[in-house]
Amino acid sequence: MSGSPTSQVVLVELVHVHSQGSAADVMDAFHVDMQQLLANPELAMETISNRAEQCLVDKSVTRLTYLDDEGDWCTLHKDTVHDAVQFAIALQPEAVGVEIRKLQLRVVTSDKKSEATSTEQIQELNKLSEGTDARRLIPKLAAGCLRIVEESQQPALFVLIDLLLSLREGDLKAESVPSAIPQFVAAFAELSEDSVSSILARVREEAQKAVEELRQEQASEAQGQEAKEVEVHPHVICDGCEVSPLIGARWKSLTQNDFDLCEACFGEEERDPAAWARVKSQVRGSVVSSFYGPPEASLQAGGCNTVAVHGPALAAFEASEQKSSTTTTTTTHSKSEDQAEAAPESSQQEEKPAFKEELEATVAKEALRSLLSHPDDAVRAAAALALRSAQQGCDVQMTEEEQPGESDEDLDSEWAMADAKSLVSSEPDEAAAVSPLLNKPSAAVVSGAPLVLGVEAEDGGAQGDVTAEFGAVLAGAGAKQAFRLGRVALPTSDDPTKAVPICAKLVVVNDGAVAWPETTSVALVSGDAFGFPQMQLGALSPGEAAELIMDLSLPARPQPGAARSSWAILDASGTPLGPILLLEVFWTAQ
Ligand SMILES: [Zn+2]
Structure with missing residues (x-):
């Protein structure tokens, strides 16, 4: 048998395919060296395309196709040149030592006019979609185009369905659209001129619709974003x-x-x-803040029911508190407002110590309560354990059955001892608690506005910093400031539904060197919440201030009496950042 032929030649035949693939005629035919063609497919593509272009007047080449062994017309590009040559038909050699293959290529063209139109269309689309997110526009456009394909029932466009579906579903990203463009161009090239212009008109409509839809979506999102981000100061x-x-x-x-x-x-x-x-x-x-309505259920402070020891402990608290409240009534009633505001070293020596002692006990209890409702199980357990051992030491039985009325003077002092013990056992870093270190979050109340009161209530005017009265006890509890929101007098009333609204406004500043944690909140530590169990303050940078608005509701009481509630600014671990806020309420017979 003979060896390999000395020369291999490919006869390239360019056949023009008119729109709809109706008629086909040979535009050009030329020979190329097979080795050269395979060695540089890129150059081969360029050569073939140029020859095809030269034969066309007002049309341009959109694609060249070759017939594969399965009878499909495949797109010729530099990576398929080799295949195309493989499938080319071997001709009878004209001379010995020459191998010739005929490669018939179909030249798919588009009108230069419609090409210009589609360029315009793309520019128009670019202009239309300005300011929208292309990644979100493409799926909408694809959905629109699918509608067009369905409506038009042009078989030439069916090849686009898979591509459009991928674009609509986001499987194919906007970034890959440029690489998909040849497929669109090829599909459009199969259409008649009339179809092209009517379909392009529909594409323009769908594009406008998609852009409009996306604009509206983006605008409402921006609004929602703004509404979430804008800081509002109600009633300011x-x-x-x-x-x-x-x-x-x-x-x-x-x-x-x-x-x-x-x-x-x-x-x-x-x-x-x-x-x-x-x-x-x-x-x-x-x-939702407390300002716009009742606090959410999830904001109820402490999670009291989750702490086993809390039930009886709470009962004992209330017992001792009722007692101390009564004491407050008697002491403060015998004093003028000025005396109440006087410094500890004032002339009111005979009354001050009792008052102060009682307040000290209250503050210690407040601290204990915050430990008992501490979010950390270990801290709660330690506080509970200390409380139990203190109770056993004092031989006081803490049971659910215990009635508030059973508490007496001795119990109160024992409680003070229990408070002290529990504080020590669960606060190993005592020094840090006494004088807050610079690197700890710190807060201070810098000013308070006069209370806003319902008509029935009377402001005792005792608002302000009362740290001097509480000094040592505050330090023991890890707090460093006591601020009295006010002292409110209410007439007694037999109507239990008759609550009096009051509003306390104060400015709290981050007076430390570090930002407050996001979890910083103001939370009830003792007494009645008066409808304000807790409110998140959030993160504040050093030097920044927050206005704290406490909307409170003071319940009606049929009998004269007094109550004191306190709130503290705490981090998530229950550690006070500084101030304890006190509110004193008196119910007096008319
Ligand atoms: Zn202004």
């Missing part, structure tokens, strides 16, 4: 431009009473940063 009026509620940053004067500015008004002139506090509001468009 900017004293510069009188906008209310104040929205965004709020600057509160520390030198003028009840003077707030919005960010714009604050920025209008140079101001002394020391005289202003940036007040943060927890109120965001969708955030």
Whole structure:
């Protein structure tokens, strides 16, 4: 047999396929060296395309196809040149030593006019979709195009269905659209000129629809985002431009009473940063604060029912508290307002110690209560254990059956001892508790507005910093400031539904060197919550301030009496950041 032929030649025959594949005629035929063709398929593609283009007048080549061994017309590109040659038909050699194969290529063309139209179309689409997210626009466009394919029932477009489905479902990302364009062009090339223009018109419609839809989606998302992010200060009026509620940053004067500015008004002139506090509001468009209604059930402080020891402990608390409340009534009733506000070293020596002692016991109990409702199981257990051992030591039986009436003077002092023990056992870092270290989150109340009271209530005017009265006890409990929200007098009433609303507003500042944790909250530590068990304050940077608005509801009482509640600013571990807020309520017979 003979060896390999000396020369291998490919006869390339270009056949023009008109739209719809109706008629076909040979445009051109030429010989190329097979080895050269296979050695540089890129150059071969260019050569063949150029020859095809030269034969066309007002059309351009969109694709070249070859027939494979299964009878399918496949697209010729540099990677399929080898295949195409393989499947080319071997011709009878004209001379010995020459191998010739005929490669028939179909030239698929498009009108230059419609090509220009589609370029315009793309530019138009680009302009239309400006400012929208292409990754989200593409699936919508694909859905629109699928509708067009379905409506038009043009078989030439059916090849696009898989591609469009992938785009609509997001399996094929917007980034891969450029690589899919040849498929669209090829499909359109199969259409008649009339079909192309009517389908392009439909594409324009669908594109407009998709862009409009996406614009609306993006706009409403932006609005939702804004509503969530905007800080709202309900019931606060900017004293510069009188906008209310104040929205965004709020600057509160520390030198003028009840003077707030919005960010714009604050920025209008140079101001002394020391005289202003940036007040943060927890109120965001969708955030429910105590201001807009009753606190959510999940906000109920402490999780009392989850602490086994808490039931009896609470009963004992209430017992001792009732007692101490009564004491408060008698002592404070015998004093004038000035005396109550006087410093400990004032002349009221004979009354002060008893009052102070009683308050000290209360504060210690408050600390114990916060330990007993501590979120950490270990801390709660330690507090409970200390409480039990203290109780056993004092031979006091703590049972569910115990009645508040059974408590007496001795029990009260024993309680003070139990409080002290539990505090020591669960607070090993006593030094840190006594003087908060610089790297610990710290808070202080810088100012308070007068209480806003329902008509029946009377403000005793005792609002302000009362740290001096509590000093040592506060330090023992890890707190460093006592701030009295007020002392409110209410008439007794037989109507149990007659609650009196009051509102306490105060400014709390981060006076430490580190930001508060996000979990920072103000929570009830003793007494009646008066409808305000807990509220999250959130993270505050050093030097930043937050306005705390406490909407309280004071219940009616038929008998004269007194009650004191206290709240503390705590982190998630129940460690006080500084202030303890006190509210004293008196019910007096008319
Ligand atoms: Zn303003």
